[in-house]
Structure formats: C-alpha cells, structure tokens
Amino acid sequence: MSSENTVSINGQPHALPDDPRVSLLDMLRHHLGLTGTKKGCDHGQCGACTVLVNGVRINSCLTLAVMHDGDEVTTIEGLGTAENPSALQRAFVERDAYQCGYCTPGQICSATAMLDEIAAGWPSDASDSLDGPMEVSTEEIRERMSGNICRCGAYANIVDAIRDVAGEPA
Amino acid sequence: MRPFDYQRAEGIDHAGQLIAAENAVAIAGGTNLLDLMKLQVETPQTLVDVNRIGHAEIEDSDDGGLWIGALATNTDTAVHPRVKADYPVLARAILAGATQQLRNRATTGGNLCQRTRCYYFTNIDQPCNKRDPGSGCGAIDGIARLHAVLGTSDQCIATYPGDMAVALSALDATVHITSAHGKARTVPVRDFHRLPGHTPWKDNVLEPGELITGVSLPAPVEGTQIYRKVRERSSYAFALCSIAAIVEMDGDKIARADLAFGGLAHKPWHDPEVGEVLVGQKPGAKLFDKAADVLLRDARGYGENDFKIPLARRTLAAVLAEATGAEL
Numbered sequence A: 001m002s003s004e005n006t007v008s009i010n011g012q013p014h015a016l017p018d019d020p021r022v023s024l025l026d027m028l029r030h031h032l033g034l035t036g037t038k039k040g041c042d043h044g045q046c047g048a049c050t051v052l053v054n055g056v057r058i059n060s061c062l063t064l065a066v067m068h069d070g071d072e073v074t075t076i077e078g079l080g081t082a083e084n085p086s087a088l089q090r091a092f093v094e095r096d097a098y099q100c101g102y103c104t105p106g107q108i109c110s111a112t113a114m115l116d117e118i119a120a121g122w123p124s125d126a127s128d129s130l131d132g133p134m135e136v137s138t139e140e141i142r143e144r145m146s147g148n149i150c151r152c153g154a155y156a157n158i159v160d161a162i163r164d165v166a167g168e169p170a
Numbered sequence B: 001m002r003p004f005d006y007q008r009a010e011g012i013d014h015a016g017q018l019i020a021a022e023n024a025v026a027i028a029g030g031t032n033l034l035d036l037m038k039l040q041v042e043t044p045q046t047l048v049d050v051n052r053i054g055h056a057e058i059e060d061s062d063d064g065g066l067w068i069g070a071l072a073t074n075t076d077t078a079v080h081p082r083v084k085a086d087y088p089v090l091a092r093a094i095l096a097g098a099t100q101q102l103r104n105r106a107t108t109g110g111n112l113c114q115r116t117r118c119y120y121f122t123n124i125d126q127p128c129n130k131r132d133p134g135s136g137c138g139a140i141d142g143i144a145r146l147h148a149v150l151g152t153s154d155q156c157i158a159t160y161p162g163d164m165a166v167a168l169s170a171l172d173a174t175v176h177i178t179s180a181h182g183k184a185r186t187v188p189v190r191d192f193h194r195l196p197g198h199t200p201w202k203d204n205v206l207e208p209g210e211l212i213t214g215v216s217l218p219a220p221v222e223g224t225q226i227y228r229k230v231r232e233r234s235s236y237a238f239a240l241c242s243i244a245a246i247v248e249m250d251g252d253k254i255a256r257a258d259l260a261f262g263g264l265a266h267k268p269w270h271d272p273e274v275g276e277v278l279v280g281q282k283p284g285a286k287l288f289d290k291a292a293d294v295l296l297r298d299a300r301g302y303g304e305n306d307f308k309i310p311l312a313r314r315t316l317a318a319v320l321a322e323a324t325g326a327e328l
C-alpha cells in the first residue's frame, strides 16, 4: 500500500478527504460509515471519540484527517467483532460496564491503550513514584481514564472490567 | 469551521516560508487550535502543519541540561528518563494537566502557546479585548472564577491556563525561536508570556512568522521538586492555583527556593523577591506567611475570584511545608 495521501483504518487503506476541515472523527463516521466511534462534545472534553493512532490513544475530534497521511488508525471496530471480541470488549459485557453504551467504544479504545501504557511504565498523576513498575489499582485506573466521561455513571463497573483484564482482583 | 488552506511543512525552513503568508498559523497537536477554530475564535487562512518538520527530539545538552524539541509530545516529555530523574517537577506538571489522550497529541510549542480558557474569549457573542480588540472585557464585571489576581489590567484579567510552563518557569528554561527568515533568538521562559497591559491580544512575545523550535533546561540543581495543582475536581481540570517549587535545604535553613505560580496571572508568575524572603531563613509558618505577603502584595480580586488570594497563600504554605519538612 502506498502511504501517499492515504490513511490505514483497521488495516484498510483509505484516501484522505479533499476538504481539510474534516476531522478524523467525521471521516470515520460520515465518510467511512464506521459509526462505532462516537461524537460527544467535539471539543476534546469527553473521550467518546477516542481511537488509536499508531497504537497511541487520541481524541479523533481534535485532529484533522489530512494530518494522518500514512498513519495507522484502529477504531473499536478494529479491536474485535461480536463473534470474536477483545478481552476488554468481553469484560465490559460481563461486568455490565455501561448503561446507554454511548461512551463505551471510547472507553474500550482508551483502556486498551492504557493497559499498554501501564505495562510500559508510564507514570500518571496518581502514581506515587515516577518510576515503574506501575500498578493497576483503582486509583490509577480512575486517573488514567479521566479523559473518558460516562454520563450514565457506569464508572464502578468500568473499573472492574478493566481490572479483570489486567488480572487484578476487582 | 471556516474554510482554510492546508499546507504540510517538510522541514523548519519550509515551515518558515509557509508561515510567512498572510494569516497563516502553525498547527502541531491541534488540541487547542482546532477547538478554537470550531468556535470561530481562530479563523486562519492557512494552516501550516508542522508535525513533520522534525524537532521532536529530547536530548542531553553539552552543559548538562536537556533539550526538548518543539514537536516532542507532552507524553514524550513526561515519560522521558531524564525528565523523571532530573526535572520531576516538569513531569508532574505535565501529568497534572489535561488527559492522556490530549497529552499524547499536545506538543511543547503548542502547550506554551495555548490560549486562555476565559469563557468570554471562547464565546464570539461576548465582548473580549483579547479576541476582538476594543470590544471590552466581559469578565471584569462578569463571571471571573478562573481569572487572574496578579498583573491584571483594565483591559483583560485572563489567566494563562497551562501547567507545563509553570514548571518550566521554576526551572528557568529558555525558549528557542526562529523567524520566517531563519533568524534564531532565545527568550527566557519567564519572559516568554506577557502581561495583558494595553495589548491583551498578545499572549506572548512571538512575532508573526516566528516558530518555537524547542526549549532548553539548565543543568539540574539539588533540592526537592514539587508541583501542586489546586482545581475544582481531582483530575482533568485547569488550575485555580498551582505552584512549581524547587527547594533546597542547607542544614536547617532554606538554601534555594525557585517558585512559579499558575492560575494567578496572564503568565506563569515568577517573582524573585518571594525566593529572596525565604533563602537563608529557617522554614516555618511565619516565614511562609511573609513570603505570601510578598507574592500577594499587589493582588486584586474581581469578586468571583477573590478566593484565589487566600488560596494562593495556603497553597504556598502547604508546598513549602512539604518541601522543607516544617510544621504548619
């Protein structure tokens, strides 16, 4: 695949939009019909639009699609399917970690990256020491997931689902 | 969002050429600029994407200090081994700001240049001298909870909202700048942001066409480094008051006190006289109060933000007590 003016979305190359105003979020939802990624605020405040770009979690509402020439984007659709869900997708179902489900794709994309960040020893504001290894405690999860707002307040079960996958007793 | 022309710069010189155009603005992480473009607070004609010009490196400098490129992300900086070991106040300040998603995109240059969170500034239906010079200031007699108590003017009482720059100010970092014609200059970070005065639309000393290439930190110093941020909730909120402190003890006396304050002014506030009151003295509640008297000697509240004056005093005492081990 040539990376000239294309972006890879869940492994498939797609041409970048002609209009530079199109956010990555709007490209996903409106141009490609990948409506798993949600728009909550469109201003970086809620995390519903969280996707992974080259493995790193970002808010897709605050970035232009044209800036992602050659990048690899993974959305909730790319993490798993109904038949073959990812460990976090399964844990969210088992723990009933949602009510309306609107924030859930963003929560799961965010948590997917967060577990990698903890494994890599990245500190958070809740970490006692800046040096690893980092814990997967409730306090750490709450701080690290603070960019994902849940209007239904399913936080307790979201934390439990993440702890299940991290192998920590909830 | 208003239509604009998108240009991707391939290097710093190319970025300089592109940015010299009329009403051209650099875009790095985009987390502040795109937010404001959606609100039509910012309406650039040309966006110059600087993400591929390099300058994302973080490396040791010859004098024992550290160079942080303008395009290094806030995450890159906060997790860098040397930042964690030698400049923990900087790692802590970055981690106390925004969210992981935002820090993954936010860059050194963009973070320094982020604009105020004043609610009148971000609402184009409201008067604001910063956004629309001469239209008045909605905040002075309005909702001013987030606003400044130090260094205000009758034109603007906005605060600089960032955390990273407060730590950079305590660390006495230097901002490296290049003009559209490739002319380089440096500015101490303490002089980079400005007070509003009669020109509140100028947040900092960058001239049109100038770009930040990076920030240099001096060689690390001894002492305890603390970043304390007081906010409305315990995560994901801007500072009401924050303090970056580097405090070194010599026996039972304070040998160094480099302090900078966020959330109180149009710039990270650094007042050398505060440190001078503390150095050479034995720490204690009385001394901390004296330091707060100096810090707040010209403080002025605007009603809703009056609480920031006692809050700054208490936060200073708490930080100094933690740094020196003194009882309050």
Ligand SMILES: Cc1cc2nc3c(=O)[nH]c(=O)nc-3n(C[C@H](O)[C@H](O)[C@H](O)COP(=O)(O)OP(=O)(O)OC[C@H]3O[C@@H](n4cnc5c(N)ncnc54)[C@H](O)[C@@H]3O)c2cc1C
Pocket (backbone or CB within 6 Å): A043, A044, A045, B025, B026, B027, B028, B029, B030, B031, B032, B033, B034, B035, B050, B070, B071, B096, B097, B098, B099, B102, B105, B106, B107, B108, B109, B110, B111, B112, B113, B114, B161, B162, B163, B164, B210, B211, B212, B213, B236, B237, B238, B239
């Ligand atoms: C919901 C939310 C919460 C936040 N909370 C916090 C917080 O608690 N603490 C905090 O400190 N910040 C916070 N932020 C702000 C965030 O830190 C900034 O948006 C970010 O640092 C900006 O960096 P950027 O690279 O995305 O800048 P951009 O949006 O790309 O650019 C911002 C400005 O900087 C200019 N610029 C960028 N690079 C350069 C350069 N190299 N030279 C010259 N000019 C340049 C641009 O032209 C633009 O004017 C928050 C943001 C959001 C959306």
Ligand code: SF4
Pocket (backbone or CB within 6 Å): B116, B118, B119, B120, B121, B127, B128, B129, B130, B131, B136, B137, B138, B139, B140, B155, B156, B157, B158, B200
């Ligand atoms: S405080 Fe400054 S930014 Fe806010 S309304 Fe007044 S002039 Fe505008």
Ligand code: FES
Pocket (backbone or CB within 6 Å): A038, A039, A040, A041, A042, A043, A044, A045, A046, A047, A048, A049, A050, A059, A060, A061, A062
């Ligand atoms: S839609 Fe992107 S953060 Fe809310």
Ligand code: FES
Pocket (backbone or CB within 6 Å): A097, A098, A099, A100, A101, A102, A103, A104, A149, A150, A151, A152, A153, A154
């Ligand atoms: S489940 Fe409804 S917003 Fe989170």
